[in-house]
Amino acid sequence: MADENKPRVRVPKTAKKGEIFEVKTSVTHPMENGSRKDKDGNVVPRNIINKLVVKYNGKDVFGGDFGTAVSANPFLSFHLKAEESGKIDLTWTDESGAVFTTTETITVEG
Amino acid sequence: MSNNENERRLSRRDLLVAAGTGLVAVAGIALAPRAALAAEGEADKLMADLIGATKPAEGKITLTIPELAENGGAVPVGISVESPMTDKDYVKAIHIISEGNPTPNVASYTLSPACGKASINMRMRMAKSQKVRVVAVMSDGSAYIARKDVKVTTGGCG
Structure with a gap:
């Protein structure tokens, strides 16, 4: 499961202090909305990623709460301001309780 | 000849319309119960x-x-x-x-x-x-x- 749902995140390796950079993310996940049926006519149980938490050096900086209208393999990009070198932690949770995490490192110069 | 032509076109068009309505109806049934609330x-x-x-x-x-x-x-x-x-x-x-x-x-x-x-x-x-x-x-x-x-x-x- 964890391998199937591996998140992909793109963050620049380095940035100048004060620079605003884009964080691009996507996770392989069906985002089952609970109204789809399989080929035998059985309802596929609902299971969507409903939460994303982003921390920059341990501090909450960005978050998302998602409904069933977020597309499968959810793509999301947002921005962060380069203040200091360190770690950007992203944690997604789905309704089955599965947790997908990834940590990116960024070096802030100047 | 031209009448025949028209009839043929019409019936083909009717068929297409009917097929289209069928599709819409099927989609409608799938979405209707909750879509109506939304x-x-x-x-x-x-x-x-x-x-x-x-x-x-x-x-x-x-x-x-x-x-x-x-x-x-x-x-x-x-x-x-x-x-x-x-x-x-x-x-x-x-x-x-x-x-x-x-x-x-x-x-x-x-x-x-x-x-x-x-x-x-x-x-x-x-x-x-x-x-x-x-x-x-x-x-x-x-x-x-x-x-x-x-x-x-x-x-x-x-």
């Missing part, structure tokens, strides 16, 4: 839950969605909100609300001054052609709204 009223209710009695003003939001979406399963949505994003003045939250999906809530994002700018991109499902609302809540509690009409060729909720 009209503008549902969107209004959700908006009231999210921002309370605050009256959102027009402006500050640039909402980028294609006017015509071929695949309702993944419609690209770009949102950017004018804001200095300082500790005293920043965008606190961005909500995306659908007026035509079985459920109105699409996504809510929480932002902070550490974002530097309030600009996000995502992809959403659209069950049918509809209006999408984006509401931005500022750190002082004020709110802004933008709406966009999107025509969907193939719905993406099933």
Whole structure:
């Protein structure tokens, strides 16, 4: 499961202090909305990623709460301001309780 | 000859129309029970839950969605909100609300001054052609709204 749902995140390796950079993310996940049926006519149980938490050096900086209208393999990009070198932690949770995490490192110069 | 021709064309057209209606009917059955609830009223209710009695003003939001979406399963949505994003003045939250999906809530994002700018991109499902609302809540509690009409060729909720 964890391998199937591996998140992909793109963050620049380095940035100048004060620079605003884009964080691009996507996770392989069906985002089952609970109204789809399989080929035998059985309802596929609902299971969507409903939460994303982003921390920059341990501090909450960005978050998302998602409904069933977020597309499968959810793509999301947002921005962060380069203040200091360190770690950007992203944690997604789905309704089955599965947790997908990834940590990116960024070096802030100047 | 020309009469025959007309009749033939007509009957072919009738067939196509009939086939089309059949498809729509099937799609209608699949979506109807919940779609019926999800009209503008549902969107209004959700908006009231999210921002309370605050009256959102027009402006500050640039909402980028294609006017015509071929695949309702993944419609690209770009949102950017004018804001200095300082500790005293920043965008606190961005909500995306659908007026035509079985459920109105699409996504809510929480932002902070550490974002530097309030600009996000995502992809959403659209069950049918509809209006999408984006509401931005500022750190002082004020709110802004933008709406966009999107025509969907193939719905993406099933």
